[in-house]
Amino acid sequence: AQTVTQSQPEMSVQEAETVTLSCTYDTSESDYYLFWYKQPPSRQMILVIRQEAYKQQNATENRFSVNFQKAAKSFSLKISDSQLGDAAMYFCAYRPPSNTGKLIFGQGTTLQVKP
Amino acid sequence: EAGVAQSPRYKIIEKRQSVAFWCNPISGHATLYWYQQILGQGPKLLIQFQNNGVVDDSQLPKDRFSAERLKGVDSTLKIQPAKLEDSAVYLCASSPPLAGVYEQYFGPGTRLTVT
Numbered sequence: 473a474q475t476v477t478q479s480q481p482e483m484s485v486q487e488a489e490t491v492t493l494s495c496t497y498d499t500s501e502s503d504y505y506l507f508w509y510k511q512p513p514s515r516q517m518i519l520v521i522r523q524e525a526y527k528q529q530n531a532t533e534n535r536f537s538v539n540f541q542k543a544a545k546s547f548s549l550k551i552s553d554s555q556l557g558d559a560a561m562y563f564c565a566y567r568p569p570s571n572t573g574k575l576i577f578g579q580g581t582t583l584q585v586k587p
Numbered sequence: 588e589a590g591v592a593q594s595p596r597y598k599i600i601e602k603r604q605s606v607a608f609w610c611n612p613i614s615g616h617a618t619l620y621w622y623q624q625i626l627g628q629g630p631k632l633l634i635q636f637q638n639n640g641v642v643d644d645s646q647l648p649k650d651r652f653s654a655e656r657l658k659g660v661d662s663t664l665k666i667q668p669a670k671l672e673d674s675a676v677y678l679c680a681s682s683p684p685l686a687g688v689y690e691q692y693f694g695p696g697t698r699l700t701v702t
Contacts (some may be wrong), residue, residue: 476629496618507690514695515676515678515691515695515696515698516694516695516696517678517694518631518678518693519690519691537645563629563630565629565689573618573620573635573682574620574643575620575630575632575691576632577629577630577631578629579627579628579629580628580629581594581628
C-alpha cells in the first residue's frame with residue numbers, strides 16, 4: 473500500500489526567509505502524481521503545487537518550488553521569501569496513476585512564520 | 588466560479604445519535620470525494636463517487652456510515668449511530684470529469700464533535 477510520511481510536525485521560519493518542508497512516500501508504481509496542499513486555520517484546503525512523476529523538471533509556482541527525487545521517493549517543498557500568510561498546515565499528498573484520483577495524505581507539517 | 592459548499596459547518600451530537608452532512612460540488616464536476624480528517628492527521632478518503640456511482644468506498648465503515656449522491660450532483664454523508672471516535676472534520680471535494688492531473692477542490696469542511 474502507498475504511504476506518505478512527513479517527518480516534521482512543526483516548522484518555523486522568519487518572514488522573508490526560506491524554508492523547506494520534507495515529504496517521503498512509498499510506492500511500487502512508476503507513474504503517479506504528487507501534491508502539496510495548504511490548509512489555513514479556516515480549514516479550506518488549497519492546492520499549492522503539483523508534480524507529475526514522469527517529468528524530470530521540478531515544478532515551480534511563484535515562491536513555491538519542489539525538489540522531486542524519484543529514486544529516493546522524496547518530494548520536498550521550498551517556500552522562498554516567506555510571508556505571514558504562508559502560516560498554515562501543509563500536507564503532502566500522493567495520487568496513484570489510476571483515474572480514481574484518490575489522494576493519500578501525509579500527517580501534515582504546521583508552518584509558523586515569525587515577523 | 589462558486590466553490591464546494593458544505594453544511595453545516597459545525598455539529599455537536601451525543602454518541603449513538605445520528606447526523607448527516609451535505610455537500611454541493613462545483614458545477615460540472617463529475618467526481619466527488621468525502622474525506623475524514625481527525626485532529627492532527629491528514630485527510631483519509633471515505634468514499635468517492637463518479638457521477639452517481641461509487642468508485643471507492645473501501646475505507647467507509649459501512650456498519651455506521653452511508654453516503655449517496657443523488658442525480659450525480661449533491662451528496663449526503665450519514666453516520667448512524669455515532670461513536671466518540673467519529674469526532675473529526677469531514678471534507679468534501681470535487682474534481683472535473685476529465686482524466687489527468689486535475690486538482691481536487693475542497694470545501695470548508697464540517698467539524699463534528701461527538702460527546
